Amino acid sequence: MFEAAPFTSVMKQLRPLSRAHLLIHQICRFTVAGIWLYQGLVPKLLGPHHDELAMASAFGIRPELQSIVSYAAGTAEVAFALCLVLLHSYVWPQLASAIATAVLLLFVAIYTPSYLVAAFNPVVMNVASISLSAIAILVLRESVEVES
Numbered sequence: 001m002f003e004a005a006p007f008t009s010v011m012k013q014l015r016p017l018s019r020a021h022l023l024i025h026q027i028c029r030f031t032v033a034g035i036w037l038y039q040g041l042v043p044k045l046l047g048p049h050h051d052e053l054a055m056a057s058a059f060g061i062r063p064e065l066q067s068i069v070s071y072a073a074g075t076a077e078v079a080f081a082l083c084l085v086l087l088h089s090y091v092w093p094q095l096a097s098a099i100a101t102a103v104l105l106l107f108v109a110i111y112t113p114s115y116l117v118a119a120f121n122p123v124v125m126n127v128a129s130i131s132l133s134a135i136a137i138l139v140l141r142e143s144v145e146v147e148s
Helices: 019-045 050-058 063-086 092-111 113-117 122-142
Strands: none
Touching (some): 019 050, 019 122, 063 092, 092 113
């Protein structure tokens, strides 16, 4: 007769994070989420800021659509911040954040490179955000044991 494999041999078991790892993960998660939240709210939803509109123009977005695109991007960024906070036990939100942040930095470098040398520029923030996402991913991967 067919016997099913034991439940524990089929499922991956999560090893609890140490207190330090949990704190590191929370700092990374809330900081990255805070960056997305701030960038969605302040220069986009509460604006749009003239720099946001200038970048939209540089990307080729027609003037009558620039505010709409800014509000849509801001809404998406706020939603993404919520994903980072609520889906904290998954790697993919942090991975998506790192990739999206790198792509956005690349767009700025291509379309509006003058922002890269400004006093307050996206290079420092984006590199820091990508680094925090990488740390969060490493901590999460540490909590996964191989199959028994």
